[in-house]
Amino acid sequence: MSSENHKDHAALAAKFNKDEARVDWHDQTLWFVRAKRDKAAAAVPDWELLRDTASRIKENVLSNLSEYLRQFEEAATRNGIMVHWAADAKEHNDIVLGILRKHKVDRMVKSKSMLTEECHLNEYLKENGVEVIDTDLGERVVQLADEPPSHIVLPCIHWKKEEIGQLFHEHLGTPEGNADPRFLTHAARLHLREKFLTRRAALTGVNFAVAETGEFVVCTNEGNADMGAHLADVHIACMGIEKLIPQRRHLGVFLRLLTRSATGQPITTYSSHFKRPRPGQEMHIVLVDNGRSTHLGRKDFRNSLKCIRCAACFNTCPVYRRSGGHSYHTAVAGPIGSILSPNLDRKKYSDLPFASTLCGSCSNVCPVKIDIHEQLYKWRQVIVQEGNAAAAKTAAMKTMTWVLSNPGVYHASGKAGRWFMLNVPFTVKNKWNAWYLQRELPEPPKQSFGQWYKKNRKV
């Protein structure tokens, strides 16, 4: 995807906000998920200690990542899992295609993997003659609609049930006008069951991989990862190298945090631990770098690699809720996406760290205590210093700096500004003043505080 023609978050979010009722619906739905998270967290004594424990385990992982990767590879290989290493997205895609071709597979089922979204695997496989069916219901919806997911846990949260009903009517033959979630889910169940039963290859994501035992864990509510993997001759699991945890018992910490943070459930319906292939089956795991090893070297930003992809930050973010995932034009959106994406492409994603008021709510809900809002601030400094700020903004900032560093200039500008606002209001009350589009400007007072103080208090 070229970086030239995309619109930035502000423009895309403005478009999203044209339909205010829809924004309200999107915002309230996701706030409800945040509220469920709060309720679930409150029911766990020592929730904050649990977060702190998870954070420190992940920091230990990052500080020993090369050793844990070796340990995992060794243990997984002993278990009979074939371990592959992909330096970047292209290599990941080639490896997956290579495995499929070796088995003469041209049709595959896939459960949720944000990593494969990041690598644009589906398009690549399609170009190379492999049909991929996404089996997570939300992912299947967006796949049928030919668009990317807008949320890493709730892929079609931006779709209304009437729209899904229409989509299923067109693609699955359900009756027109039927928008009943139970009916539609059942239709998807039948439609996808046929795929599970007939596909010989299944690809899954990885929620956690355990260095100690060489196993990996896949969490779903729907059971789609398991339906695919246990019926397939070939199971391919794809993971970012940062998804390791040191020991099996650490799963107790992470599985207690993950789903409560994500949806407010105590745990997903299935938390499947894959250690060895089924007799007669080939099991592969692809360890993907794609910029992570570089990011690991950035002192200010490496902690974003602790992420366990729960999306709690999305649900709490007042900006995400009112702009929708597609406004971020990247695979992983929301606050965490805004600090991960600039690593993938600095220019293309330079707008994302600015798509925030730095309110700090995200950092508080993060189960592994990533300092998201601090990293957003720091990315802004990097982006500007590397020359990726808009020229107009730089000029304005330099002017502002000059004014605010010189008291005389500041007082004169303030006085002049207020005079203009009072006597020639059109200079600021016009459609080119973004503030004025939907807000009144403050009424300019006759004198500033400084002037009042000078008159009334200065001895």
Added chain:
Amino acid sequence: MRVGLFIPCYVDQFYPQVGIATLELLEKLGCTVVYPPDQTCCGQPMANSGFEHLTGECTNLFVKNFNEFDYIVSPSGSCVLHIKEHSHETAGIHNKIYELVEFLTDILNIDHLDASFPYRVGLHQSCHGQRGLHLAQMSELMAPPFSKPAQLLNMVKKIQLIDLDRKDECCGFGGTFCVAEEAVSVKMGKDRVADHAKHGAEIITGSDMSCLMHLEGILRRQKSPVTVKHIAEILNSNIES
């Protein structure tokens, strides 16, 4: 104790009454307050926009103006937070600068106020003050609730503090965000205002005039009867009815 009064640039230019209320309140509570006339800005607007590297001179001017005081007090959580965390000042200013509310509760330790404000008031929890300076507990954390601004407001006679659906959602001002992402910024502000209106607020207050300026802009465009007042103005009020 000598207190240096730091008035944010936009408060100086557009809301002098907030500066006056802050000054009067501090003096009522026994402080010797001085307003250094050459102060301008803390540097936050530049820093939050990615131009922290341009704020050196601004910070130096700030230190020059305020270094001599025992305490520096400002009616602005976000400015104080910026000085403490992002200004890289090395003169020790960050140890003695306080936002007004926390200065009253933590340094002056006041337990009563001679103030009266007979209105239904909604408290807007400004993010930098709350999550940055810990002026109040954050709804995301599983931790005991507290609120320094509410603590002070509850000392004001005849005041009625209302509840809100979303106690600490951001108003959407966010510095240059308010114009760079105008659509989302305004929508966030409209939703805050609607929450307060739903619960019958006559006046919205808070410790950051930037948030209130943004909400006021929306309220006035809506021709709403709801108005905004900085917490300093309420704590300094003596309105009987």
Added chain:
Amino acid sequence: MSSRDTILATVKSNQPGPRDLPADYSAPTANAVDLTPQFISILEAIGGAAFLVSGYERIATILHEQFPDARRIVTSCSQLTAFAAAAAGGDPHELDTVDLAILPAHFGVAENGACWITESQMIERVLPFITQNLALIIPRNAIVATLHQAYDRIATLEAEGFATFIAGPSKTADIEQSLVLGAHGPRSLTVFLVDEHLSDAGFY
């Protein structure tokens, strides 16, 4: 240099300085508390059903009442072969027609209503997922408080090639956050908690 070598070298040179693992997290637990009520209440809240029973005869009776239309019933429990078929392993696809599978599990977890079941209890890995309805059987006294105790317990079991926590029936809320039970996995989950000390009339 292979990608593996490059990745490992870059990671090693970029890793931050040492950070120890934190002290072992031990959840506060009250000992000698009956965890059955919590387990049952959470399991029901997540869409499962629970029965406290004295033995396998009660299980068969209840399942017969709950699933009168089940045509193909399979089990790996030798105690239930009068009621259900002992399915042979082999081709997992063949299990597509199973209406009800009755399987033992090792233990339950009170904080989330989950049961831990391993491959050797499943006949085929796909069975607990492909069956239309699933019933699991655990000893009533085999309920632990939280996942921390669960992993302590798992450490005492032989490690198998596949195992999973199952918490309730399969579900999705992907359509406008409307919860629907029965996504791709089973449409119902029933857990039997066996307590021989119950009288025959004792049922939940």
